[in-house]
Amino acid sequence: MEDCYLTFDGHDARLRHAAVSPNGQFVLTASDDSTARLWDACTGSFLQRFSGHTGRVYSVAFSANGSLAVTASDDQTVRIWSVDSGSSFLHRRGVNAAQAWIARHNAGVKTAIFSSCGLIVLSACSDGSASLWDVESGEKQRSLIGHAGPVNSAVFSLDDVLVLTPSDDCSVRLWNAHDGALMRIFQGPEQPVTSAVFSPGGELVLMTSGLKAVLFSASGECVGILLGHEGCVRSGAFSADRNVVATASDDCSVRLWSTEGGECLRTMAGRYKGASSVVFCPFPGFGRCE
Incomplete structure (x- = not known):
């Protein structure tokens, strides 16, 4: 790779x-x-x-x-x-x-x-x-x-006020962490939802399900679908500036996507036996220490 x-x-x-x-x-x-x-x-x-x-x-x-x-x-x-x-x-x-x-x-x-x-x-x-x-x-x-x-x-929102939970029941639920009240249900594709995360500012929610990742606004409106993986998408993450989304899939690849346009920016594949998790490092130069 x-x-x-x-x-x-x-x-x-x-x-x-x-x-x-x-x-x-x-x-x-x-x-x-x-x-x-x-x-x-x-x-x-x-x-x-x-x-x-x-x-x-x-x-x-x-x-x-x-x-x-x-x-x-x-x-x-x-x-x-x-x-x-x-x-x-x-x-x-x-x-x-x-x-x-x-x-x-x-x-x-x-x-x-x-x-x-x-x-x-x-x-x-x-x-x-x-x-x-x-x-x-x-x-x-x-x-x-x-x-x-x-x-x-x-996952928690950045201020610890909200919680997102993705489920095999094909939905993501938004909760108030302080009192446990259900605030919203994001209905995903008719497949189990493997992960869900907030964007850094909380304006977007990313869910992964089946062969796709789906972007929602905080109000629950679908604003983008990321298609291209050939295996179940297991995990997703936002970059710190929220402009890029990373996804990890059973098709042995990690892909980078534009949050705005939804196009695939890069595919990293070749060493995995299925990729189950992906994160962005919070610091530049990760893995290239002096």
């Missing part, structure tokens, strides 16, 4: 997800081998293994200050870890002694992320719900219930 700067090689099974640290120095990966791993973004060197899950790890995310990581797993749990040590983050519940931060669900967990303030974890579950958890206490704050199928991911 052209312009491949680094390869992070070491997991013993399929890689599900990747995240870049806020300072651009590290990469976290999630795998079917039941682990998450930390890598040096400049050299590709392996740094840390996060072990404790007993099922596939579907997602990883950094906290805003980069000190913590959160993982979601098929073993029906979400865990928080110290990035430096690779050990479980400890919290206290009432007067109990410190214990590992583990949020237990009733089914496999597809995604978990931190709010930008770092005080809340948002998780998406195969039982059709999303949940908000208090990082300090480990207690569940509220559940977002209404989907008729598994929730495949969940």
Whole structure:
């Protein structure tokens, strides 16, 4: 594949997800081998293994200050870890002694992320719900219930006020994170919706479903359809200026698209066995460190 700067090689099974640290120095990966791993973004060197899950790890995310990581797993749990040590983050519940931060669900967990303030974890579950958890206490704050199928991911808006949840029920739901109220339903193609994200300013919503990615205005109007992949589109992301969208697909490619015109700007293919996750690095020169 052209312009491949680094390869992070070491997991013993399929890689599900990747995240870049806020300072651009590290990469976290999630795998079917039941682990998450930390890598040096400049050299590709392996740094840390996060072990404790007993099922596939579907997602990883950094906290805003980069000190913590959160993982979601098929073993029906979400865990928080110290990035430096690779050990479980400890919290206290009432007067109990410190214990590992583990949020237990009733089914496999597809995604978990931190709010930008770092005080809340948002998780998406195969039982059709999303949940908000208090990082300090480990207690569940509220559940977002209404989907008729598994929730495949969940994301906060930039100000942590709104939550998007894409589902196998062919829809994306918009929720108020503070009170759990359902605010809008974005109806996608008649296929499961694999991911949904806000544009950086919140003016647009990108959903991926089947062979396409679809752009919506914040009011729910479809404003663009990105067609060209030959396999299921698993993930999508906006560039920081929202002018470019990246999509990852089972057709073993990542594509870059113009947000305004919808044309495909570039196709990157050749090394993948299906691309399941795509992110933009927040810093220029990523992977080209001195």
